[in-house]
Amino acid sequence: MGVIVILIIASVLVAGGFLLAFLWSVKTGQMDDDYTPSVRILFEDELIIKKKEIL
Amino acid sequence: MNFVGRMQTTTCYHCGLKSATEIQINEKYFCCDGCKMVYTLLEENGLCQYYDLTEMPGLTAKGHFVSEKYNYLDNEAIQEQLIQFKLGDQAHVIFYLPQIHCVSCVWLLENLHKINPGIIQSQTHFEKKEIKIIFNPSLISLKQVVQLLAFVGYEPVIHLGGNDWLKKKKVNKKQLYKIGIAGFCFSNIMMLSFPEYLSNDILELGSLRHFFIYINLLLSLPVLFYSASGFFISAYTGLRQKWLNIDAPIALAISVTFSRSVYEILSQTGAGYLDSMSGIVFFMLIGRWFQDKSYDSFAFDRDYNSFFPLGVTVLEEGKEVNKPLSSLLKGELVLLRADEMIPADAILLTEGALIDYSFVTGENAPIEVAIGQLVYAGGIQKGRSIQVEVVKPVGQSYITELWNSPVLKNEKNIEKSFVHPWSQYFTIVLLIIAFSSGVYWSLYDTSKILPAVTAVLIVACPCSLLLTVSFTYGNVLRWLGSAKFYCKNAAVIEAIDKIDTIVFDKTGTLTNHEDTHLEYHGMVLSEAEMIAVKSVTRESLHPLSKMITQLLMLEVSDLTSFQKIENFIGKGTKATCNEYEILIGSISFLKSNGIHCDDSLQGAVVCLAMNGVMKGYFAVNHAYRDGMDKMVKRLQDKGYHLHLLSGDHPTEKGHLTHLLGKNIPMFFETGPEDKLAYIQKLQNQGHKVMMVGDGLNDAGALKKSNVGIAVTDQTHLFTPASDAILEGNKIKELHHLIDYAKKAKLIIIYIFILSILYNIIGMYFATTARLSPMVAAILMPISSISIVALSALLSFSFSYKIRSRN
Numbered sequence: 001m002g003v004i005v006i007l008i009i010a011s012v013l014v015a016g017g018f019l020l021a022f023l024w025s026v027k028t029g030q031m032d033d034d035y036t037p038s039v040r041i042l043f044e045d046e047l048i049i050k051k052k053e054i055l
Numbered sequence: 056m057n058f059v060g061r062m063q064t065t066t067c068y069h070c071g072l073k074s075a076t077e078i079q080i081n082e083k084y085f086c087c088d089g090c091k092m093v094y095t096l097l098e099e100n101g102l103c104q105y106y107d108l109t110e111m112p113g114l115t116a117k118g119h120f121v122s123e124k125y126n127y128l129d130n131e132a133i134q135e136q137l138i139q140f141k142l143g144d145q146a147h148v149i150f151y152l153p154q155i156h157c158v159s160c161v162w163l164l165e166n167l168h169k170i171n172p173g174i175i176q177s178q179t180h181f182e183k184k185e186i187k188i189i190f191n192p193s194l195i196s197l198k199q200v201v202q203l204l205a206f207v208g209y210e211p212v213i214h215l216g217g218n219d220w221l222k223k224k225k226v227n228k229k230q231l232y233k234i235g236i237a238g239f240c241f242s243n244i245m246m247l248s249f250p251e252y253l254s255n256d257i258l259e260l261g262s263l264r265h266f267f268i269y270i271n272l273l274l275s276l277p278v279l280f281y282s283a284s285g286f287f288i289s290a291y292t293g294l295r296q297k298w299l300n301i302d303a304p305i306a307l308a309i310s311v312t313f314s315r316s317v318y319e320i321l322s323q324t325g326a327g328y329l330d331s332m333s334g335i336v337f338f339m340l341i342g343r344w345f346q347d348k349s350y351d352s353f354a355f356d357r358d359y360n361s362f363f364p365l366g367v368t369v370l371e372e373g374k375e376v377n378k379p380l381s382s383l384l385k386g387e388l389v390l391l392r393a394d395e396m397i398p399a400d401a402i403l404l405t406e407g408a409l410i411d412y413s414f415v416t417g418e419n420a421p422i423e424v425a426i427g428q429l430v431y432a433g434g435i436q437k438g439r440s441i442q443v444e445v446v447k448p449v450g451q452s453y454i455t456e457l458w459n460s461p462v463l464k465n466e467k468n469i470e471k472s473f474v475h476p477w478s479q480y481f482t483i484v485l486l487i488i489a490f491s492s493g494v495y496w497s498l499y500d501t502s503k504i505l506p507a508v509t510a511v512l513i514v515a516c517p518c519s520l521l522l523t524v525s526f527t528y529g530n531v532l533r534w535l536g537s538a539k540f541y542c543k544n545a546a547v548i549e550a551i552d553k554i555d556t557i558v559f560d561k562t563g564t565l566t567n568h569e570d571t572h573l574e575y576h577g578m579v580l581s582e583a584e585m586i587a588v589k590s591v592t593r594e595s596l597h598p599l600s601k602m603i604t605q606l607l608m609l610e611v612s613d614l615t616s617f618q619k620i621e622n623f624i625g626k627g628t629k630a631t632c633n634e635y636e637i638l639i640g641s642i643s644f645l646k647s648n649g650i651h652c653d654d655s656l657q658g659a660v661v662c663l664a665m666n667g668v669m670k671g672y673f674a675v676n677h678a679y680r681d682g683m684d685k686m687v688k689r690l691q692d693k694g695y696h697l698h699l700l701s702g703d704h705p706t707e708k709g710h711l712t713h714l715l716g717k718n719i720p721m722f723f724e725t726g727p728e729d730k731l732a733y734i735q736k737l738q739n740q741g742h743k744v745m746m747v748g749d750g751l752n753d754a755g756a757l758k759k760s761n762v763g764i765a766v767t768d769q770t771h772l773f774t775p776a777s778d779a780i781l782e783g784n785k786i787k788e789l790h791h792l793i794d795y796a797k798k799a800k801l802i803i804i805y806i807f808i809l810s811i812l813y814n815i816i817g818m819y820f821a822t823t824a825r826l827s828p829m830v831a832a833i834l835m836p837i838s839s840i841s842i843v844a845l846s847a848l849l850s851f852s853f854s855y856k857i858r859s860r861n
Contacts, residue, residue, distance in 0.1 A: 005266055012243060012270070019239040026231045036181040039161050042108065 069094050070208075071111035093207055097163075100170050105163045112159035114208035123392070125205075127366020127377035128198040136365070136379075137197065137213070145175065146192045150204065150211035153352070155184045163207060171195055171203060183351040186211075214773075215363040215380050215449075227347070234340045237282035240274040241333040245832070247271055251326045252829045268320055268327070275313070275329040283309050283336045301478040301524075304485060304517035309336065311512040315505075328513060331831045335518045338839045342525030346545050348532050353780050355543040359455045362433065362751060362773045367398050370442065380449060387445050391436045399432045400452040401443035409438035409599070413677070414750040414773075415454055416726070417562040417702025420675040421599075423641070433751055454751050457727045478517065485515050492822040503824035510821035513831060519810035522842050523803050530850035531799040538857040539782035540792045547778045550762045551796040553743045557690060558734065558756065560748035561701035561711070562677060564766050567783060570678035573599075573606045577663070577671015584665060585611045587632040592639065594620055599661050600628070600639075603673055627661075638664040645669065679714065682787025687715045689790040696742065700725045700733060702752050731755035747786070751775060791856040802849045806842055813838040 025031060066073060067086035078085045085091040090113060097105055105112060127133055140147040154160065161179050164186050168174045173195025177188045186209075190200055204211055247267045283306075290306035293299060309332060316327025354361070369378050370388040380398050383389070388404070391397060397410070408424040415433035424430055430443060432452035449455065489511040496503040528545035535542060542548060559565060580588070589607040592600040593614070617632035627640015629648070638645055642652050642662055650664045661673045691697060697719045699711065705723040712721070725733070730748075734756045737744050746753065746760035749767065754775035757763030765777035766786060774780050781789075817834050820826045 001261075001263065004263065008247070008266075008270070015239065015243060019235060022235045023232055026228050026235070031228075031231060033180045033182070036161060036179060039158050039181055040165075042158050043162055044104065 066111065067113075068106070069111065069113035071113075096170065096207070102163065102166055102169060105159050108162055109157045109159040112157055112163075114154050123368070123375075125198045125201050126368065126375075127364075127379070128201055129196070130366060130377050130379060132382070133366055133379045134197055141192070144191045144193055145189055146197075147187065147189050148197065148200070149185055149187045150201075150213070151184060152179075152186055152204070152209045152211055153184055154209050155179065155181060155186075160209070164209065167203065167207075170207075171199075174200065174203075180351075213365045215360045215365055230340070230344050230347075233282040233285070234337070234344060236277050237333060237337040237340055240278045240282075241330070241337040244271045244274050244330045244333050247274075248326070248330045248828070248832065252832070264326075271327070271329045272317070272320055275316075275333055278333040278336050279309070279313055282340060286336075286339075299479050299482055301517065301521055304478060304482045304515070305339070305521060307482075308512055308515060308517060311509050315509040315513070326828050328828050328831050330828070331513065331835045334832075334835050334839070338843075339518060339521055339525070342522045342529070345529035346525040346532070348529055348536075349544075350536060350541045350780075353541050353774070355774075355778070355780070356776050357774060358776060359433075359751065359754075362396075363398060363449070364396055368392075383445060383449055385445055385448055389443050389445060390440060391443060392440045393436060393438065395436055397430050397432050397434045397436065397443065399445050399449045400447040401430055401432075401445045403428055403430050404442045404444055406441075407438045408436060408441050410434040411437050413562050413568060415752055417560065417750060417752050419562055419566070419677050419703045419707070454727070457751075457755055478520065481517060481520065485512070485517075488515075488818065488822070495822070496824065506826070507822055507824040510824065510826035510831075511818065514814065514817035514821045514826065514834065519814070519838055519842055520807060522839060523806045523810065523846060526843050526846040527799055527802050527806065527850060530846055531796065531802075534850060534854040534857065535792060535795065538788065538792060538795075538854075539785045540779060540857075541781075542779045543777075547762060548796050548799050550743075550778070551745070551793055552800055554695070554745045554762060554793070556696040556698070556737055556742040557745045557747065558698045558700055558730075558737070558760070560730075560746075560750070560753050560756075561699060561707070562703055563749035564747055564786065565679055565683050565699075566677035567680050567768065568677060569768055572676060572678065573602050573661075573673045574676055575606070575671055575673050577669075580670065582611055583633070584635065584670075586613050586615050587617075587635045588637060588639070588663065588665075590614050590617055591620060591628060591630040591632055591637050594630075599673070599675070602675075603639075603661065606673070635665050636667065638662075680783065680786060684714050684716075686787045686789050687719070690793075691716070691718065693790065698722075698733075698737075700730050700756070702726065702750075727752045727755050731759055734759045747781070747789070749774070749783075788857060795854060795857050798853045799850075802846065802853065805849065806845050809845065810838055810842055813841075 065084045067090050068083040069085055069090035072086040078088065078091050080091065080094070083094070085094065093113060097103060128137075138146050138148050152164070155164070161181060164179050165177055167177045167188070173191050175189045175191060177186055179186045186204075188200060201211055201213075247270055250267055251264070286302045286306045286309065289300065289302040293303060312328050312332040316329050316332070319325035320327050363380055365380060366377050367380050367383060368390040369376050369383070370390050375390060383399060389398065389401065403424050403426055406426060408430065409421045410424055410430055411421040412418045412431070412434045414435070415431065421437045429446065431454065432449070433454045450459075489508045492507045492511055493504050496507050528548060531548055532542055532545060535548075562568075585607050589604055589611065592603045592607070594617070615633060617630050620628065620630040622628050623640070623644065627638065627644035630637045630639075638648055638650060639661060642660065645652055645662045645664050648664075650662075650667065650669050652662060652669055660675075663670045663672065687697060697715075699715070699719055699721040701707075701721070701723050702725055703723060708721060708723065722729075722733070730753060734744055734746060738759075738761075744760045745762040745764065746756045747764045747766060748757055749765060751773075753765075757765060757775055757777050762779065763777040764779045764781050765774035766781050766783050767774050768783040781792075785792075813834060817826070817831075820830050
């Protein structure tokens with residue numbers, strides 16, 4: 001039964017990792033626009049953007 | 056007059072308007088050369104997917120290709136204002152493109168780099184209708200970027216106040232962080248509480264129980280100190296002002312729940328109520344976030360700066376120089392082309408001025424101005440190019456001074472939400488129940504005092520009241536928005552509920568700016584006569600001749616030649632065509648040529664006389680929107696007092712009385728200050744006033760009224776500062792919209808009554824000190840979810856009248 005302790009700690013840590021990913025995505029502005037990405041899905045071509053460093 | 060149709064009616068492949076058979080490529084027809092040019096450009100660059108994604112996605116060209124229009128963008132000072140970021144071979148700029156309306160728009164705008172490699176990347180934000188362009192300034196200039204955008208149909212709106220993105224609030228990231236953390240902790244605490252609830256014998260768990268409990272405690276800390284911090288701060292600020300707002304009982308409930316849980320955990324008497332606490336914080340944060348729906352593509356706080364263009368063409372020693380508007384000085388000569396706006400009060404120096412003041416003073420028809428007369432800032436020149444000399448600096452023109460009026464300095468008083476007085480009663484009732492249960496138990500079993508009192512404070516209503524209010528307002532805001540009525544925030548909905556008087560503006564509100572047309576009144580003209588007149592007006596330089604030509608084009612498509620033509624600038628045209636002697640111009644022009652005219656004609660009227668006889672006249676009119684009479688009648692039936700204030704001449708009074716009824720007080724030729732004073736007078740009489748207007752001349756009245764609604768059509772993108780923005784073709788639904796907004800309060804009451812049921816059950820357990828964590832943990836989500844569901848259901852079902860019937 002003691003193994004549950006380890007399992008729970010591990011799962012909370014994994015879940016915590018996802019929480020951090022969410023917080024990071026909010027911080028980097030991915031949640032600012034929640035509508036346009038749904039529109040972009042409809043495009044067929046792949047946008048070939050030159051891989052310049054976009055500041 | 057009969058319609059003589061000779062053209063095939065197909066629709067333009069690009070924009071969907073009726074097209075002409077002459078303009079075509081590859082079996083595709085276009086309505087004009089502009090649309091054809093855009094199609095050619097897209098085809099050459101392999102961008103025809105634009106047409107595959109949406110049918111007829113283009114915007115009608117309408118000749119936006121005047122390239123001198125953007126010369127001011129070469130000015131460095133102006134570029135500084137617009138370019139967000141610049142380093143090396145990259146510059147970032149954000150433009151507002153109100154024309155964005157479909158998938159194709161997004162696709163084309165994000166593929167601009169295929170047309171011009173100087174553009175590195177472009178990204179659109181559909182809801183805000185913005186595009187962020189990263190371009191290489193050494194390959195393409197800012198002016199060329201704007202020209203490209205205008206060419207493909209997405210002309211950016213650039214105005215004096217700088218870009219809207221400077222002023223817009225940043226997305227509230229903190230709110231999202233709090234929700235994320237609360238959600239994470241809540242769900243984990245709930246899961247880790249299952250062993251506690253579901254095991255038959257607590258001792259079975261042994262030492263594991265402590266493990267679960269302490270992890271729960273740990274997880275609840277971020278919820279208490281970070282996610283719930285907003286409630287504590289708000290309650291504290293309210294208390295300092297000796298005012299109990301809705302957050303006070305909530306803060307109380309959260310802190311009591313937490314303290315009792317900690318006490319039980321540390322004294323090992325129980326598991327605490329941490330799941331209920333974190334759950335309620337989570338749901339309330341979501342409710343707040345849902346209520347804060349904002350319409351990013353509209354700005355509710357615009358002042359005149361957003362109305363004026365950024366740059367002007369100044370004549371220095373005969374040469375055209377582009378300068379930023381803010382640097383315009385008194386005495387400078389400004390060149391204004393067709394459809395350009397007068398930037399400051401100025402004196403007219405050249406002939407040919409035909410100024411449209413409909414947005415500024417509300418006058419319906421464009422006015423001819425003589426040389427030497429004053430023209431006011433904000434008017435739009437409809438004729439050809441003119442030159443003016445600036446008399447007053449931009450900020451001191453007649454119209455902009457209105458914004459400096461001290462009356463408008465005060466913050467609008469949107470009265471405190473009705474929720475707040477309720478919350479005070481609420482808190483009092485709550486404390487009474489808690490106190491009385493405490494007293495009860497002190498008489499029968501003192502060990503139960505604390506559990507009972509704290510349980511009451513845990514289970515109580517304030518959370519459900521706040522949830523109800525947040526979700527209902529959020530839903531109502533969204534349904535109103537889908538009906539094209541965009542409210543600034545939830546407080547506006549409550550303000551609408553209290554209105555008893557509505558004041559309407561005429562020009563632009565009851566009438567439609569875009570539907571400017573000429574109406575011909577008088578003797579019927581034969582086809583030969585129409586052809587003759589059209590041939591003459593086509594050559595005439597009179598500014599209104601173009602409109603007459605277009606009107607006649609609908610009737611006859613032939614042209615004939617004329618023998619003689621004489622233009623009298625500013626007055627009219629005299630011509631001989633076939634067997635007709637044509638005189639066309641102002642009343643005074645015809646009179647001076649010996650034609651007898653009826654003196655009852657008013658307004659900007661172009662008279663027509665043929666062979667010495669007055670045939671008729673053309674009057675310029677903005678058409679009334681349909682449904683106005685019904686809407687007004689319904690509002691009157693409901694008991695609203697209605698008024699009409701117009702800046703226009705009283706020529707329309709008869710028509711309006713017929714349209715709207717006799718009981719409405721109507722005032723004409725009212726200036727902006729008059730409108731403001733009128734609203735003030737009504738408010739002094741104790742009325743709560745709603746103002747519906749659209750132009751700069753309504754700005755004061757909109758701000759002063761209890762609820763100011765700005766009307767917008769697609770092309771007039773400027774809306775003065777207002778509480779709500781309504782799309783022009785939805786004004787006829789105003790009575791339904793107001794009805795729906797009033798229902799919000801009703802919905803809240805219904806749901807609240809239901810939630811009281813839960814609370815009675817919960818109170819039963821609480822006052823009898825039998826509130827186990829499990830009961831609390833079950834009650835809380837059930838009541839929250841039922842509130843959310845019921846709120847969505849009721850707001851949806853009450854919205855049937857305003858929902859689109861497409």
